Amino acid sequence: MSKSKKIGITGLGMYVPKKVLANKDLEKMVDTSDEWITTRTGIKKRRIVKPGTPSSVLAVEAAKRALSQAKIKPEDLEVIIVATVTPDMPFPSTACFVQSKLKAKNAAAFDIGAACSGFIYGLVIAKQFIETGLYKNALVIGVEVLTSITDWTDRNTCVLFGDGAGAAVVEPVASGGIISTYLGADGNLANLLYMPGGGSRHPASSQTVNKRMHYIKMSGSEVFKFAVRIMTDAATRAVCDAHIACPDIKLLIPHQANMRIIDSVRKRIGLKPEQVFLNVAKYGNVSAASTIMALCEAVEEKRVKKNDYIVLVAFGGGFTWGSCVIKWSY
Numbered sequence: 001m002s003k004s005k006k007i008g009i010t011g012l013g014m015y016v017p018k019k020v021l022a023n024k025d026l027e028k029m030v031d032t033s034d035e036w037i038t039t040r041t042g043i044k045k046r047r048i049v050k051p052g053t054p055s056s057v058l059a060v061e062a063a064k065r066a067l068s069q070a071k072i073k074p075e076d077l078e079v080i081i082v083a084t085v086t087p088d089m090p091f092p093s094t095a096c097f098v099q100s101k102l103k104a105k106n107a108a109a110f111d112i113g114a115a116c117s118g119f120i121y122g123l124v125i126a127k128q129f130i131e132t133g134l135y136k137n138a139l140v141i142g143v144e145v146l147t148s149i150t151d152w153t154d155r156n157t158c159v160l161f162g163d164g165a166g167a168a169v170v171e172p173v174a175s176g177g178i179i180s181t182y183l184g185a186d187g188n189l190a191n192l193l194y195m196p197g198g199g200s201r202h203p204a205s206s207q208t209v210n211k212r213m214h215y216i217k218m219s220g221s222e223v224f225k226f227a228v229r230i231m232t233d234a235a236t237r238a239v240c241d242a243h244i245a246c247p248d249i250k251l252l253i254p255h256q257a258n259m260r261i262i263d264s265v266r267k268r269i270g271l272k273p274e275q276v277f278l279n280v281a282k283y284g285n286v287s288a289a290s291t292i293m294a295l296c297e298a299v300e301e302k303r304v305k306k307n308d309y310i311v312l313v314a315f316g317g318g319f320t321w322g323s324c325v326i327k328w329s330y
C-alpha cells in the first residue's frame with residue numbers, strides 16, 4: 001500500500017426533484033408558520049419527490065453527472081457506495097439498483113448506514129479502497145427520499161426534511177486530495193434520532209403502522225446541542241490533522257440541518273461568515289445527501305477552486321459524525 005498516493009474527488013453531480021414544498025405550503029398542513037420555520041431553522045423550502053419515487057432514481061441522475069464530469073464510463077467503475085437512511089427497500093442494497101441502472105457491470109456495490117454523516121463515511125471508505133490498491137476508482141453517493149419517512153402530522157419534524165442526491169467520483173489525483181479524515185459515533189444516543197419500525201426489532205405490522213413507528217422520531221433540542229458540540233470538535237480535529245489553520249480554510253461545507261447549528265459551529269471554530277457554505281434555505285435537511293449536495297453547489301458556484309482547502313463536517317442519527325479536509329484538485 002502506498003501511503004503517499006494522493007486520493008481526491010474528480011467529478012461531482014447532484015439531482016433534486018422538481019417539486020418545491022415551501023414553508024407557506026406547510027402552513028396549510030400543520031400548525032406552523034413561515035416565520036417560525038425561517039427563524040428557528042433557516043429553511044425556506046425543500047424539494048420533494050412524486051410519491052413512489054425511490055432513492056435509486058435520484059441517485060442515478062446524480063451519478064451520471066459525476067461520472068460524466070470525471071470522464072469515467074460506467075463499465076470502468078470499480079465500486080459504488082450509497083449512503084442513505086431511505087433505501088429503495090431493506091435489501092438488496094440501493095447501490096445494486098444504481099449499479100444496474102448505470103450498467104456499471106464491473107462495479108462492486110453496497111450501502112452504508114451512518115445517517116447524515118453517511119457521505120463522509122463513504123468518502124473515507126472509498127479513500128481506503130483506493131489507497132490499498134484494491135480499486136482504482138469509486139463512486140460515492142449520498143441520497144435520500146426523507147419525505148417517505150416524514151410524519152406529515154408532526155410539526156416538530158415535518159418542516160425540516162427534503163429529498164435529493166449528490167455523487168462524487170473518487171480517484172488518485174495529481175495534486176491536492178483528501179488530506180485528513182475523522183469519524184466517530186456514540187450509539188448510546190440512538191434514541192434521540194431514529195425510526196423505530198420496519199427493522200428486525202419491530203417488523204412491520206398493523207401495530208407498528210398504527211403507532212406511527214415508520215416515521216422519523218427526534219428530540220430536537222438534545223440533537224441541536226450535541227450537533228453544535230460535535231461538529232465543532234470534528235471540524236477542529238480534521239483541521240489540526242491537516243496541519244492548517246482557520247485562515248487557510250477557503251470554505252467550511254457543513255451538513256445542512258439547521259442555520260442556527262451551522263452559525264454556532266462557525267463562531268466556535270472562529271470562521272468568518274464568508275468561509276461557510278449554506279444551501280439549507282433551498283433544500284432543508286437532506287441527511288446523507290446534504291453535505292455532498294452542498295459541495296456540488298459550492299464548486300458549481302466557483303466558491304471552491306484548485307488548491308483551496310475545504311472542510312466537510314457532518315453529524316447525524318446514531319449518533320455519528322465525520323469530517324475531512326480536502327485540498328481541491330481541479
Ligand code: ACO
Pocket residue numbers: 031032033036037040041115116155156157159193218219220221222223224227257258261285287315316317
Ligand atoms: N412550528 C411552530 N412551532 C413549533 C414547530 C413548528 N414547526 N415545531 C416545534 N414548535 C414549537 C414546540 O412545540 C415548542 O412549543 P412549546 O414551547 O409550546 O412546547 C416550541 O416550538 C419550541 O420548541 P423547541 O423544540 O424548543 O424549538 P427549538 O428552538 O429547539 O427548535 C428545532 C426546534 C428546529 C427542531 C431544533 O431543535 C433543531 O433544529 N434541532 C436539530 C434538528 C436536527 O438537526 N436534526 C438532525 C436530523 S438529521 C438525521 O440524521 C435525519
